[in-house]
Amino acid sequence: MRQDPSPSSGSSITLEDVARAAGVSRSTVSRVINGIRNVDPAIQETVRRAIATTGYVPNHAARSLVTRRTGAIALVVSGAGSEGADAPFPGQVFADPFFGRVVGGIVSFLRPRGIHPILMFAETAEIHAQVLTHLRHGNADGALLVSTHAADPLPRLLVEARVPAVLFARPAEPIPISYVDVDHRAGAKLAADHLVARGRRRVATVSGPLDVPAGQSRLTGFLDAMAAHGHAYVPHAEGGFTHHSGEAAMERLLTEQPGLDGVFVANDLMAQGALVALRHHGRRVPEDVAVVGFDDSSAATACRPPLTTVRHPVEDMAGEMARMLLAHIEQPGRPATSKIFDPVLVVRDSA
Amino acid sequence: MRQDPSPSSGSSITLEDVARAAGVSRSTVSRVINGIRNVDPAIQETVRRAIATTGYVPNHAARSLVTRRTGAIALVVSGAGSEGADAPFPGQVFADPFFGRVVGGIVSFLRPRGIHPILMFAETAEIHAQVLTHLRHGNADGALLVSTHAADPLPRLLVEARVPAVLFARPAEPIPISYVDVDHRAGAKLAADHLVARGRRRVATVSGPLDVPAGQSRLTGFLDAMAAHGHAYVPHAEGGFTHHSGEAAMERLLTEQPGLDGVFVANDLMAQGALVALRHHGRRVPEDVAVVGFDDSSAATACRPPLTTVRHPVEDMAGEMARMLLAHIEQPGRPATSKIFDPVLVVRDSA
DNA sequence: GACACGTAGGAGAGCGCTCTCCAAAAGAGT
DNA sequence: ACTCTTTTGGAGAGCGCTCTCCTACGTGTC
Numbered sequence: 001m002r003q004d005p006s007p008s009s010g011s012s013i014t015l016e017d018v019a020r021a022a023g024v025s026r027s028t029v030s031r032v033i034n035g036i037r038n039v040d041p042a043i044q045e046t047v048r049r050a051i052a053t054t055g056y057v058p059n060h061a062a063r064s065l066v067t068r069r070t071g072a073i074a075l076v077v078s079g080a081g082s083e084g085a086d087a088p089f090p091g092q093v094f095a096d097p098f099f100g101r102v103v104g105g106i107v108s109f110l111r112p113r114g115i116h117p118i119l120m121f122a123e124t125a126e127i128h129a130q131v132l133t134h135l136r137h138g139n140a141d142g143a144l145l146v147s148t149h150a151a152d153p154l155p156r157l158l159v160e161a162r163v164p165a166v167l168f169a170r171p172a173e174p175i176p177i178s179y180v181d182v183d184h185r186a187g188a189k190l191a192a193d194h195l196v197a198r199g200r201r202r203v204a205t206v207s208g209p210l211d212v213p214a215g216q217s218r219l220t221g222f223l224d225a226m227a228a229h230g231h232a233y234v235p236h237a238e239g240g241f242t243h244h245s246g247e248a249a250m251e252r253l254l255t256e257q258p259g260l261d262g263v264f265v266a267n268d269l270m271a272q273g274a275l276v277a278l279r280h281h282g283r284r285v286p287e288d289v290a291v292v293g294f295d296d297s298s299a300a301t302a303c304r305p306p307l308t309t310v311r312h313p314v315e316d317m318a319g320e321m322a323r324m325l326l327a328h329i330e331q332p333g334r335p336a337t338s339k340i341f342d343p344v345l346v347v348r349d350s351a
Numbered sequence: 352m353r354q355d356p357s358p359s360s361g362s363s364i365t366l367e368d369v370a371r372a373a374g375v376s377r378s379t380v381s382r383v384i385n386g387i388r389n390v391d392p393a394i395q396e397t398v399r400r401a402i403a404t405t406g407y408v409p410n411h412a413a414r415s416l417v418t419r420r421t422g423a424i425a426l427v428v429s430g431a432g433s434e435g436a437d438a439p440f441p442g443q444v445f446a447d448p449f450f451g452r453v454v455g456g457i458v459s460f461l462r463p464r465g466i467h468p469i470l471m472f473a474e475t476a477e478i479h480a481q482v483l484t485h486l487r488h489g490n491a492d493g494a495l496l497v498s499t500h501a502a503d504p505l506p507r508l509l510v511e512a513r514v515p516a517v518l519f520a521r522p523a524e525p526i527p528i529s530y531v532d533v534d535h536r537a538g539a540k541l542a543a544d545h546l547v548a549r550g551r552r553r554v555a556t557v558s559g560p561l562d563v564p565a566g567q568s569r570l571t572g573f574l575d576a577m578a579a580h581g582h583a584y585v586p587h588a589e590g591g592f593t594h595h596s597g598e599a600a601m602e603r604l605l606t607e608q609p610g611l612d613g614v615f616v617a618n619d620l621m622a623q624g625a626l627v628a629l630r631h632h633g634r635r636v637p638e639d640v641a642v643v644g645f646d647d648s649s650a651a652t653a654c655r656p657p658l659t660t661v662r663h664p665v666e667d668m669a670g671e672m673a674r675m676l677l678a679h680i681e682q683p684g685r686p687a688t689s690k691i692f693d694p695v696l697v698v699r700d701s702a
Numbered sequence: 703g704a705c706a707c708g709t710a711g712g713a714g715a716g717c718g719c720t721c722t723c724c725a726a727a728a729g730a731g732t
Numbered sequence: 733a734c735t736c737t738t739t740t741g742g743a744g745a746g747c748g749c750t751c752t753c754c755t756a757c758g759t760g761t762c
Contacts, residue, residue, distance in 0.1 A: 379711060387751090
């Protein structure tokens with residue numbers, strides 16, 4: 001036995017070898033492995049034993065050559081690479097803990113199915129093309145796309161190239177592509193209701209970038225809800241979903257309305273920045289100013305005080321994205337669908 | 352022309368089609384594409400034109416079936432999944448901005464070479480096996496491994512399975528595997544020298560977990576450097592490299608030595624936590640207590656005050672990892688090598 | 703002009719797998 | 733007992749590519 005190829009040595013054991021060892025044909029071994037059609041239980045057992053003793057591992061390339069499936073999916077993080085003054089360094093986006101949660105949700109769903117995502121960052125147009133080529137080369141069966149910017153052309157390119165894809169968040173332009181999203185308006189209303197219930201009368205808001213649907217909807221949802229509570233005018237300052245932009249926006253708000261006692265900040269990273277600005281101006285949170293964030297990212301609990309925030313069920317959404325993509329890959333003609341998730345208010349100490 | 356397969360329709364254009372269009376053989380087209388051997392410039396031009404007009408895209412599966420290369424590499428984030436009381440949720444690790452930088456460095460190096468990493472999380476032994484199987488199926492040519500825990504068995508498993516691999520940070524057990532690392536002792540000395548130069552006399556340290564080489568080296572490096580400055584005894588509290596463990600360790604240190612005026616915290620995330628504890632106890636930073644972190648992660652600049660910290664050239668190290676892995680894939684017999692990077696002190700406001 | 707030599711292109715044999723087609727065997731209905 | 737269906741295993745044709753031969757054709761040498 002010692003001259004035998006050990007199972008750990010670079011596997012050049014093929015189906016043919018297993019078939020010979022089991023005394024059956026290649027077809028039968030293939031059927032046992034793929035669990036297709038009926039195979040006599042006794043033969044199945046023999047084949048399984050042969051697979052174990054030979055240490056056979058299927059060759060992925062050969063399989064996908066004939067099935068025309070790679071069994072891989074791409075996770076594309078796309079943006080315009082113009083995150084304020086930040087360097088457009090790939091992986092920069094992971095500074096936002098939100099992406100960690102997206103990745104976690106996707107992996108949780110995919111891993112039990114034996115799929116591991118291929119990570120791609122696409123900041124520039126040149127790289128968009130490269131990503132597209134990669135996908136068309138058959139390196140992945142489909143793509144999960146998380147855009148950081150509204151003007152992202154990739155969703156459209158993906159649709160045109162007929163690459164199965166699912167987006168996180170509704171695309172800015174109306175195109176036939178599946179996506180998941182959270183009900184931003186409902187989340188903003190949750191924040192408004194909470195602030196009013198806490199007795200706050202001079203409320204303001206730090207919005208996200210208004211060219212992004214999420215930024216837009218959170219703002220209008222908040223303003224509408226406040227209007228329903230009788231507050232016709234609510235000051236707002238626009239931020240860019242980053243820590244520093246939140247801090248700067250809060251500064252502007254304090255200049256405009258020094259007497260404010262409540263603020264809704266459109267994401268936690270900005271809220272963290274807002275907290276810094278408030279402290280700098282001697283405001284106590286929540287005594288002087290109540291702060292409500294959005295996302296329930298890990299930044300929310302890292303803050304002092306911990307943030308009251310609107311919980312985006314990111315992991316569930318990411319899992320659903322993966323589920324939808326798999327369905328699209330399974331049935332190529334499937335029409336685009338969307339799924340909107342309900343947010344939840346998580347009450348902590350900041351409001 | 353309108354009945355022709357349009358370039359954007361699911362590519363079933365093969366080498367054969369291109370060869371026919373160019374009036375040459377399949378071999379010649381292959382040679383042009385792979386730039387191997389001499390091909391008449393005129394014919395090359397004809398072939399390129401044919402490729403463009405047919406919209407040909409090479410089939411990756413077919414190619415890797417014969418070359419026995421996938422052209423893919425795996426990025427494995429491995430740990431024991433017992434990060435304190437945190438849930439072992441995949442992607443959890445991305446809460447640490449450090450990983451974002453690792454990913455960024457890897458992608459920066461790999462992307463120009465047309466390679467996109469396959470992301471895998473391996474928290475449990477069961478998943479280690481799954482990852483190994485995946486690798487042996489030929490889903491990737493090699494692996495880049497970032498462990499969060501010292502007891503990680505994956506490096507050894509990878510070596511045994513003869514999967515080309517490179518680690519981020521020296522393995523706890525001595526095994527023949529390539530790695531990159533930072534000179535932790537030198538970094539800790541930088542911190543000690545700076546604290547002493549700033550005139551601090553009652554210095555303490557929050558160390559990382561002592562079963563991790565990085566935690567160990569940073570502590571001993573710091574203690575040795577302080578001893579060289581005449582400080583025989585330096586109190587220390589052990590943390591777990593997380594925000595909360597840093598806060599807790601700082602609390603303990605303040606109980607043991609209320610009069611301390613300087614502290615070296617073994618990573619920025621813990622330093623951020625330490626800042627919270629110090630503020631809670633009414634200490635001003637840097638006036639009352641000078642704080643030096645380690646890593647120069649984005650947490651360092653998000654803090655108030657911004658952290659003076661030891662910069663780990665993470666992106667360079669990650670890029671080097673990828674370079675080493677490609678070399679190992681290129682020359683399978685290549686002996687394991689390591690590369691140690693020098694850290695740099697980044698002076699901000701905290702010390 | 704006969705020979706060797708170097709170079710460019712073509713032919714064709716696989717790489718390891720899936721899957722359709724067939725044949726053989728087994729059961730069902732009359 | 734015969735035909736008709738159903739079940740189960742084998743044969744073999746590719747999937748699209750690379751790469752090793754092999755042939756044809758200059759070019760150089762004596």
